[in-house]
Amino acid sequence: MPVVRSATPAQSPCPSGGKHIVTATTPIPGARTWLLCTGLLVFRCFLGCCFIPFCVDSLTDVKHTCPVCQQEHLRYQRL
Template sequence: MPMQTICPYCGNTIITVTSHVPGVLSWLLCMGLFVFGCALGCCFIPFCVKSLLDVKHSCPVCQHELFCHHRL
């Protein structure tokens, strides 16, 4: 969820912009699926499920990354 905060870089009161990025959990699940025989593309499923991806919060004004919520 986006959150309201004051950006420490530009000093503006903002509502963060969130984006989902692959993290450690996604890569571990991908490698685990590949090892257990899902080599024909099924191992990439963790990159399509938003609840398995990390969430990056950034400032909409200066584009700096403020926080990253890691799933693992």
């Protein structure tokens, strides 16, 4: 799966249809999110504070999908 360098929607050809589309983006937890969560647990951030990285979109990876066929074909990894 190709990796892109932008969290914003990108123009690319659809992998199944071949037409040029603008991708739909969805935040998903990645390695950076899990590392921050683990780091907060180590520093004793209990009571749910360690889950804050999962709620902040700028700390998660971004999945780019085709809005027509819903197939994932690009991913932006922050770490």
